[in-house]
Amino acid sequence: MATDSWALAVDEQEAAAESISTLQLNEKEDKQKPEENGTGKAGGDADKTDDNDDNEDRAAQSLLNKLIRSNLVNTTNQVEVLQRDPNSPLYSVKSFEELRLKPQLLQGVYAMGFNRPSKIQETALPMMLAEPPQNLIAQSQSGTGKTAAFVLAMLSHVDPANKWPQCLCVSPTYELALQTGKVIEQMGKFYPEVKLMYAIRGNKLERGMKLQEQIVIGTPGTVLDWCQKLRFIDPKKIKVFVLDEADVMIATQGHQDQSIRIQRMLPKTCQMLLFSATFEESVWNFAKRIVPDPNIIKLKREEETLDTIKQYYVNCNSREEKFQALCNIYGAITIAQAMIFCHTRKTAAWLAGELSKEGHQVALLSGEMVVEQRAAVIDRFRQGKEKVLVTTNVCARGIDVEQVSVVINFDLPVDKDGNPDNETYLHRIGRTGRFGKRGLAINMVDSKASMNILNRIQEHFNKKIEKLDTDDLDEIEKIAN
Numbered sequence: 001m002a003t004d005s006w007a008l009a010v011d012e013q014e015a016a017a018e019s020i021s022t023l024q025l026n027e028k029e030d031k032q033k034p035e036e037n038g039t040g041k042a043g044g045d046a047d048k049t050d051d052n053d054d055n056e057d058r059a060a061q062s063l064l065n066k067l068i069r070s071n072l073v074n075t076t077n078q079v080e081v082l083q084r085d086p087n088s089p090l091y092s093v094k095s096f097e098e099l100r101l102k103p104q105l106l107q108g109v110y111a112m113g114f115n116r117p118s119k120i121q122e123t124a125l126p127m128m129l130a131e132p133p134q135n136l137i138a139q140s141q142s143g144t145g146k147t148a149a150f151v152l153a154m155l156s157h158v159d160p161a162n163k164w165p166q167c168l169c170v171s172p173t174y175e176l177a178l179q180t181g182k183v184i185e186q187m188g189k190f191y192p193e194v195k196l197m198y199a200i201r202g203n204k205l206e207r208g209m210k211l212q213e214q215i216v217i218g219t220p221g222t223v224l225d226w227c228q229k230l231r232f233i234d235p236k237k238i239k240v241f242v243l244d245e246a247d248v249m250i251a252t253q254g255h256q257d258q259s260i261r262i263q264r265m266l267p268k269t270c271q272m273l274l275f276s277a278t279f280e281e282s283v284w285n286f287a288k289r290i291v292p293d294p295n296i297i298k299l300k301r302e303e304e305t306l307d308t309i310k311q312y313y314v315n316c317n318s319r320e321e322k323f324q325a326l327c328n329i330y331g332a333i334t335i336a337q338a339m340i341f342c343h344t345r346k347t348a349a350w351l352a353g354e355l356s357k358e359g360h361q362v363a364l365l366s367g368e369m370v371v372e373q374r375a376a377v378i379d380r381f382r383q384g385k386e387k388v389l390v391t392t393n394v395c396a397r398g399i400d401v402e403q404v405s406v407v408i409n410f411d412l413p414v415d416k417d418g419n420p421d422n423e424t425y426l427h428r429i430g431r432t433g434r435f436g437k438r439g440l441a442i443n444m445v446d447s448k449a450s451m452n453i454l455n456r457i458q459e460h461f462n463k464k465i466e467k468l469d470t471d472d473l474d475e476i477e478k479i480a481n
């Protein structure tokens, strides 16, 4: 997940513009709207249309990644552990059996197809299941098994004989809460005595009632209401409090305060667990307020490099010339699958249309689609049903489509001030050690300004980007070898 300031700026812009409603997120949460912040539009290459509003927000990004992910993201990086009590032994497990889980839960874990704990689970699970309970702040990239870990911890800690809420989990949005709820249901499949309740707006309960479900998952506003105003939950009886997606949480106004207010109502003995995909200072400051005396686990993201990538640029004068160059490349070499990035929705839609007319099977990923539609587009592309995926810079941020060996920057990535967005460039084109197969990146340059951007990207990475003459078929053929 990108943490650049531009991403945050566009998030705010998106929230302010209320175009978030098209993503159908937060609809059921009484989200406080931030003030209009007048964030400017991101400047493009030659392509300065005003439709660059398909800004992504963190919640949508996170949901999208969850919906399209079919596997664990494995990393070879070691976890970094900071223990509250450095003298206590640090346990790590290599199998689920070692955790001495209830048989119903072990059955649930195996039924989900998990053979062994993921890297972060190896250390986080023994810590979360220890007696007495230990508090934990854990950070690792999306897809590394955090959700599965805290779901297992919650299910292990409840006493099904007690008919009241014992575990409370807060998520930033209704949809993310539902996704986690599904994992609880799956993992607890063989443990039917444990019941789950969703504390989300729209779930109206009779006044005066007391919840009997042992696990409650919801959004901060509703959870707070249910604990404080409506008293459906007795917060003093909560044994485990989970705050998921802390980085997404703090990007939504109001959620941080609500979460802290919930936390203050819980008993001192309650186990506090906080998870985040990123760990910038704001997340860290928030985490420290939610989790007293924490153990801390961090798992670094695998570094991407440009070492195995052949990079080229093509000089053009207009978007039509860029399109022609693209056609020449397609005419000369066989491209199994390519991702093409544009700066605006309008360009992306235009390009997708032109490529279709040329007979290409094109998928278009656009900001106006709801998250589920976007997930479906990416999924089809991953399955190879389409050979070209055209998208905007913002829309595809943080999405990994590993098998793509050709990336075309129809417009170069720039931040909101028009400076090169090196992080996005690297993430889009770079490969981690594991996916170290050779790749090809082609950058379209169409103005002095974009040539300048390209030069700065070259300088930043200290890697030469070769010029490619797309009118010379022989030359293009060479790049494929």
Ligand SMILES: Nc1ncnc2c1ncn2[C@@H]1O[C@H](COP(=O)(O)OP(=O)(O)OP(=O)(O)O)[C@@H](O)[C@H]1O
Binding pocket: 062, 065, 066, 069, 070, 071, 072, 073, 112, 113, 114, 115, 116, 117, 118, 121, 140, 141, 142, 143, 144, 145, 146, 147, 148, 149, 277
């Ligand atoms: N031990 C495991 N073995 C195999 N698959 C696993 C294991 N743990 C989790 N998974 C699977 O890997 C995927 C990612 O796991 P999970 O959702 O828990 O990651 P996450 O770190 O919480 O991601 P996010 O930050 O997006 O919520 C899921 O499909 C999950 O079912």
